[in-house]
Amino acid sequence: xxxxxxxxxxxxxxxxxxxxxxxxxxxxxxxxxxxxxxxVALLIATIKATLVVLFFMHVKxxxxxxxxxxxxxxxxxxxxLLALAMADYLTRAWR
Amino acid sequence: xxxxxxxxxxxxxxxxxxxxxFSVKSWLxxxxxxxxxxxxxxxxxxxxxxxxxxxxxxxxxLLTPASDLMHTDTYNKAFTMHGMIMVFFxxxxxxxxxxxNFLVPLMIGAKDLAFPxxxxxxxxxxxxxxxxxxHCMLTGGVDTGxxxxxxxxxxxxxxxxxxxxxAAFVAGFSSIFTGLNFIVTIHRMRAPGLTWNRLPLxxxxxxxxxxxxxxxxxxxxxxxxxxxxxxxxHLGIFDPRLGGDPLLFQHLFxxxxxxxxxxxxxxxxxxxxxxxTAFSRKRVFGYNFVALSxxxxxxxxxxxxxxxxxxxxxxxxxxxxxxxxxxxxxxPSAIKVFNWTATLYRGSISYATPMLYAFGFIGLxxxxxxxxxxxxxxxxDVHVTDTYFVVAxxxxxxxxxVLMGFLGGLHFWWPKxxxxxxxxxxxxxxxxxxxxxxNLTFFPQFILGYLGMPRRYxxxxxxxxxxxLNVLSTAGSSVLAVGYLLPMIYFVWSLxxxxxxxxxxxxxxxxxxxxxxxxxxxxxxxxxxxxxEAYNYDEIELKEQKEVAVG
Amino acid sequence: MADSHATxxxxxxxxxxxxxxxxxxxxxxxxxxxxxxLFLVTEIMFFGGMFCAYLVYRVAHFNAFAAGSQQxxxxxxxxxxxxxLVSSLTVVLAVNAAQRGKRKQLVVYLVLxxxxxxxxxxxxxxxxxxxxxxxxxxxxxFAFTESFDDNGKHIPVNPKEAELFFSxxxxxxxxxxxxxxxxxxxxxxLAVLAWKGHYTPGYYTPIENAGLYWHLVDIIWIYLFxxxxxxxxxx
Numbered sequence: 001x002x003x004x005x006x007x008x009x010x011x012x013x014x015x016x017x018x019x020x021x022x023x024x025x026x027x028x029x030x031x032x033x034x035x036x037x038x039x040v041a042l043l044i045a046t047i048k049a050t051l052v053v054l055f056f057m058h059v060k061x062x063x064x065x066x067x068x069x070x071x072x073x074x075x076x077x078x079x080x081l082l083a084l085a086m087a088d089y090l091t092r093a094w095r
Numbered sequence: 096x097x098x099x100x101x102x103x104x105x106x107x108x109x110x111x112x113x114x115x116x117f118s119v120k121s122w123l124x125x126x127x128x129x130x131x132x133x134x135x136x137x138x139x140x141x142x143x144x145x146x147x148x149x150x151x152x153x154x155x156x157l158l159t160p161a162s163d164l165m166h167t168d169t170y171n172k173a174f175t176m177h178g179m180i181m182v183f184f185x186x187x188x189x190x191x192x193x194x195x196n197f198l199v200p201l202m203i204g205a206k207d208l209a210f211p212x213x214x215x216x217x218x219x220x221x222x223x224x225x226x227x228x229x230h231c232m233l234t235g236g237v238d239t240g241x242x243x244x245x246x247x248x249x250x251x252x253x254x255x256x257x258x259x260x261x262a263a264f265v266a267g268f269s270s271i272f273t274g275l276n277f278i279v280t281i282h283r284m285r286a287p288g289l290t291w292n293r294l295p296l297x298x299x300x301x302x303x304x305x306x307x308x309x310x311x312x313x314x315x316x317x318x319x320x321x322x323x324x325x326x327x328x329h330l331g332i333f334d335p336r337l338g339g340d341p342l343l344f345q346h347l348f349x350x351x352x353x354x355x356x357x358x359x360x361x362x363x364x365x366x367x368x369x370x371x372t373a374f375s376r377k378r379v380f381g382y383n384f385v386a387l388s389x390x391x392x393x394x395x396x397x398x399x400x401x402x403x404x405x406x407x408x409x410x411x412x413x414x415x416x417x418x419x420x421x422x423x424x425x426x427p428s429a430i431k432v433f434n435w436t437a438t439l440y441r442g443s444i445s446y447a448t449p450m451l452y453a454f455g456f457i458g459l460x461x462x463x464x465x466x467x468x469x470x471x472x473x474x475x476d477v478h479v480t481d482t483y484f485v486v487a488x489x490x491x492x493x494x495x496x497v498l499m500g501f502l503g504g505l506h507f508w509w510p511k512x513x514x515x516x517x518x519x520x521x522x523x524x525x526x527x528x529x530x531x532x533x534n535l536t537f538f539p540q541f542i543l544g545y546l547g548m549p550r551r552y553x554x555x556x557x558x559x560x561x562x563x564l565n566v567l568s569t570a571g572s573s574v575l576a577v578g579y580l581l582p583m584i585y586f587v588w589s590l591x592x593x594x595x596x597x598x599x600x601x602x603x604x605x606x607x608x609x610x611x612x613x614x615x616x617x618x619x620x621x622x623x624x625x626x627x628e629a630y631n632y633d634e635i636e637l638k639e640q641k642e643v644a645v646g
Numbered sequence: 647m648a649d650s651h652a653t654x655x656x657x658x659x660x661x662x663x664x665x666x667x668x669x670x671x672x673x674x675x676x677x678x679x680x681x682x683x684l685f686l687v688t689e690i691m692f693f694g695g696m697f698c699a700y701l702v703y704r705v706a707h708f709n710a711f712a713a714g715s716q717q718x719x720x721x722x723x724x725x726x727x728x729x730x731l732v733s734s735l736t737v738v739l740a741v742n743a744a745q746r747g748k749r750k751q752l753v754v755y756l757v758l759x760x761x762x763x764x765x766x767x768x769x770x771x772x773x774x775x776x777x778x779x780x781x782x783x784x785x786x787x788f789a790f791t792e793s794f795d796d797n798g799k800h801i802p803v804n805p806k807e808a809e810l811f812f813s814x815x816x817x818x819x820x821x822x823x824x825x826x827x828x829x830x831x832x833x834x835x836l837a838v839l840a841w842k843g844h845y846t847p848g849y850y851t852p853i854e855n856a857g858l859y860w861h862l863v864d865i866i867w868i869y870l871f872x873x874x875x876x877x878x879x880x881x
Contacts, residue, residue, distance in 0.1 A: 310687065337809050
């Protein structure tokens, strides 16, 4: 039971850090970082998403060992779609 | 203990999945994967003949150079319906949803698929999609071709795009659920001892297919939704007037629809692997390569989609990359063909009907695949894009490949499905009809396409010299039609009059042959424990020889 | 084999939720979890098509996208992000309560999740209403006179391209909102079943899987917020 109580404290702490990261991303948007504004925004979003996937969705320590591979392959094929589509758009002689 | 706890089915040996309940409800609300496979088989056959009907209309129209059988607008709708029905309601579900549904749990020693109710749901979604497309067809149809290219589909045509799109969307979810079910089942429900490198190659093929279904189908689903909202709410995602790019539609569409051709061909390749090894009485040559080449085709298949867009206006550099990557799909495909032929070498080959279809598959798929490499070559593609060369190429893969594989598999497992043997003589005759009819129909189209006859035209009266080849093609299509109608007749005939089949009429390896024909509702009386490698025909032959020697 | 069959029958007697075709509860649980994750992958690819469109058009029409983004309310967007993150917390606490067999806590957390989900949708409705008032809804009455405020420079943008931004905005947030509506319905149903005591520490797979769905919808919003609301906001 104490293990569950500890995990509850952990969940709440995690929830708070996600809220803090949201505040950080809004703050960072108003600072001129040049081309790095979208990079920072997406980096923070990815940190938040990773926290949610690992701890709220219990991928870390899951009994089902495939879960990690499934998540990674999902994002991998999304990356293929984005990368190869952009390979066309970024190299067109006419735009 | 077990029999005391479950008194519901004591006489497992007497009742099988077909005799376990005769009411309509026992079929329409079944969660038995074998019954759902039969439901699929019936409904898919129905749509195959509907799609075939449109094919005959097209061939009849092209018998003469003028557009005299139907109006050109009607012709547009006819080939659209032919394409939509054949792609979404026949080729994509045909093998996974019928033979796959029936065999995946049997081949891995499971009682059922992991999610039986989702399996039933996927059949209902298929039927709903089928009703939608039929309604769409009867109330006006669609004239965009099965590809729904924008901006024609979003801004110009007044035909029933949204309903046809919805039909494809719903059928897409049916196939997503099938794929999801297969992946979970293959991962989680294998019998003890059935490791990954002991899995039948049909299972590997269906696994790879399911990956594509899961990863690709959602993309085409959202693309269809975006086309629909563009028509309904004027959200102009693909609208060039707003700076949108119609080519983006093609990117998203082909991201699914190119891998979709591997959804169609991979399960048939799995069937051929089973047939070749069973009728050569020999373990398949290079098991690991054949198994992994299925997965390789699935993955590489996602890297090549823009070869459908070479002349559409994509970047030349991107076109070169996609052309290069397309050649790579040829590698795992060739591995399969070489391994099949190597399996034949020094095998004890018997020429039963399924094997005839397997031989047909190898030859026709090789032609289809090689012409695919022609088309992957940028220079040739510019010359033959949107001609009958392309039509002939993909029919060699889709009809010569997928359909040959399906028919071969259906003959092979028919005794398991129905408990009856089909008439071998008639079956051989129909295999001959299919092979001859197919080549007569589609080989002239290679020549027509190379000479420059464009696809999707009802009228070629300004080039009457094309008529001879078109007449040949139409003649072939009637031979082909006879070849398809014959099995339909003798399969139904065999249900009543065919000789009873025993559990393993082909003396084949594989768990599905170790249970009764037809199998009991829960497949196996006792969960099998696998201690042997796949296709252990050497051991089977040895055992038979010993039995003969003792007898 | 007979032994394992016997134990399977015994556990079946213990747990009515164990379906006949699974050998044991662990197998059933793992299958359900794997199936749900595969479904989530299809959701990723479903939204992925729109993210691809977003990427292509943002690169092609950056100024219009920035100008459009500057018309969205950061306050409402950030508030909604916070609401969703807190709802993810209540979901994970609901799963935790289910694991411990605390029925009342479970119901409270499920209801809280629904309330937070409806809050999100309410705020979204307010934002949509504002778009209608400002004629920022694509279609015949679309009008866009604002320019892109880049470090105090006012760069005029093609209103057609801004319409493209709002097309994507409505497609993406609309599809997300549709998933939220489905999620709210799902959790309301779970709350009723949980109240009736359907879930025990031995069987709470539906709560867990619905939770996974909710988290994924949250993750999509985590990306939508910076991509739609935070383009070139610095001055």
